[in-house]
Amino acid sequence: MHSKTYRTPGAASAGGVRDAFKVSAWVIFASMMGFGSLARVSGLTLGVSMVSSGAIWGLPGQIAFAELYATGAPVLAIVLAVSLANVRFLPMIVAMMPLFGEGVKNRAWHYVLAQLASVNTWAAAMRVCPHLPHELRAPYYVGFSIVCLLSGLAGTATGFVLAVELPPVVTLSLVFLNPVYFTIVFADVRHRSGVIALLIGAVGGPLFYQVSTDWGLLATGGIGGALAYFVDRILRRRHG
Numbered sequence: 001m002h003s004k005t006y007r008t009p010g011a012a013s014a015g016g017v018r019d020a021f022k023v024s025a026w027v028i029f030a031s032m033m034g035f036g037s038l039a040r041v042s043g044l045t046l047g048v049s050m051v052s053s054g055a056i057w058g059l060p061g062q063i064a065f066a067e068l069y070a071t072g073a074p075v076l077a078i079v080l081a082v083s084l085a086n087v088r089f090l091p092m093i094v095a096m097m098p099l100f101g102e103g104v105k106n107r108a109w110h111y112v113l114a115q116l117a118s119v120n121t122w123a124a125a126m127r128v129c130p131h132l133p134h135e136l137r138a139p140y141y142v143g144f145s146i147v148c149l150l151s152g153l154a155g156t157a158t159g160f161v162l163a164v165e166l167p168p169v170v171t172l173s174l175v176f177l178n179p180v181y182f183t184i185v186f187a188d189v190r191h192r193s194g195v196i197a198l199l200i201g202a203v204g205g206p207l208f209y210q211v212s213t214d215w216g217l218l219a220t221g222g223i224g225g226a227l228a229y230f231v232d233r234i235l236r237r238r239h240g
Helices: 009-022 024-041 046-055 059-070 075-086 089-100 108-115 119-131 134-162 168-187 192-211 216-239
Strands: none
Touching: 009 024, 009 119, 009 134, 024 046, 024 059, 024 119, 024 134, 024 168, 046 059, 046 134, 059 075, 089 108, 089 119, 089 134, 108 134, 119 134, 192 216
16 A cells, blocks of 8 residues: 555655654654653753653653652663663664665664654554565655654643643643553554563553562563563464
């Protein structure tokens, strides 16, 4: 479908822009409003809040940054916390970058493409890019990602400004829109391993959180993800 629609890199990029504005950009805008409000409550300036949105570009890492800053944590602890929160992007990038291998010969640009990655942009790339010619994949992804990034920056600024105008429970609750949207996105995954991981995460997340509020999320991702992988392998051997 997409390979017939996009004939040039410019058309593919415009297609990415249009697709981003359908849902992702608005969800990111609203979610980043929640972060902007949290950043202001935590004592961050507008400039630092904006830079964190563009540089960290991942809500869990940004929330860790704001909360640790508010408690006066040392810089090294903040850097480690943000890095650990965003380490989840490593397997996503490893899975995504081969899509651009033939279309982007200059390896230096791969770092730019990786920096633009978020769960939203990764999901769009994995869903659309395999159906595009190699030379159109990066333009589509960049168009989609730039809209998402600008929406995130705009949402951060808006939430920061509105933090003094609206009740904190209203603006901070917007942070939860993103994980809800992620669930919807992954619920549409056609791969059995993705469906198994989603189900295990939905059940295991609350259980691990009851065991440890500090390590529950990490345990859900590590143990739940490994369990989903092995369950999928067993089913593949039995049923193909």
